[in-house]
Amino acid sequence: MTIDSKPTPPAGPIGPPVAHASTATPGHAPAQQRENADPSERVQPMPLLAAAVTLVMVLFGAGYVLMSDPFGDATLGDRRTVADLRAAKPGAPGAATAAADGKALFNGNCVACHQATGKGLPGLFPPLDGSEWVRGDERTVINILLHGISGEIEVLGTSYKGVMPAFKQLSDAELAAVATHIRSQWSNTAKPVTTDAVTAERKVSTRDTPFDGGAALKALAAAK
Numbered sequence: 001m002t003i004d005s006k007p008t009p010p011a012g013p014i015g016p017p018v019a020h021a022s023t024a025t026p027g028h029a030p031a032q033q034r035e036n037a038d039p040s041e042r043v044q045p046m047p048l049l050a051a052a053v054t055l056v057m058v059l060f061g062a063g064y065v066l067m068s069d070p071f072g073d074a075t076l077g078d079r080r081t082v083a084d085l086r087a088a089k090p091g092a093p094g095a096a097t098a099a100a101d102g103k104a105l106f107n108g109n110c111v112a113c114h115q116a117t118g119k120g121l122p123g124l125f126p127p128l129d130g131s132e133w134v135r136g137d138e139r140t141v142i143n144i145l146l147h148g149i150s151g152e153i154e155v156l157g158t159s160y161k162g163v164m165p166a167f168k169q170l171s172d173a174e175l176a177a178v179a180t181h182i183r184s185q186w187s188n189t190a191k192p193v194t195t196d197a198v199t200a201e202r203k204v205s206t207r208d209t210p211f212d213g214g215a216a217l218k219a220l221a222a223a224k
């Protein structure tokens, strides 16, 4: 082995730079031209179109709120009472709303005990459907609602001994609506109860305890 046949030392950090004629710039130029430019980072986290659409929506929303008079008169909302609706001509849109109101009041105040079927719960809550107390003299049902009942009451041949709370916190119009509702629901067909009738009963009544069962209610009806 002669000194001429010694292999070229590998190019490396410590080796001398080796010029390879075959891989010099002229050979690489076409490949470099084909490459895209390096990507550059720009400050644009959201597409402009999305930003513009969002801006338009926000401006529309803010404008809508401001134009609907948010700091104005709060009584502009629907503050009509059942009495107002009742005063409206029969057949007017209000008439149907008044009927729906009695139903809503029943669902909100009575349904938990007397049930949507009006049949109550056996042994616990008496039925309203078919009940003589509901269908009878309107003063009875008005007074039940104004004062509540505790003690023994017989409904449709079954005796109940529970407690029903008073609903005097409801307005006269509301009590009239719920009374009218239960008198005309299910198989009941008694005539409606007017707001005036409730107002009159509330005025003459001096009672501040619940009725002591059915006997006290019968006495009330008899004292008429």
Ligand code: HEC
Binding pocket: 105, 106, 109, 110, 111, 112, 113, 114, 124, 125, 126, 127, 128, 131, 132, 133, 134, 141, 144, 145, 149, 150, 151, 152, 153, 155, 160, 161, 162, 163, 164, 165, 167, 178, 179, 182, 213
């Ligand atoms: C907490 C349960 C409860 C709620 C709520 C309740 N009641 Fe009663 N209700 C009773 C009980 C219990 C009796 C029977 C009272 C007794 O045994 O002395 C009764 C009796 C009655 C009666 C007379 C008996 C009969 O079945 O006809 C009527 C009418 C009546 N309730 C109507 C209503 C109406 C209308 C509402 C809603 C505004 C209402 N009740 C809400 C428990 C309730």
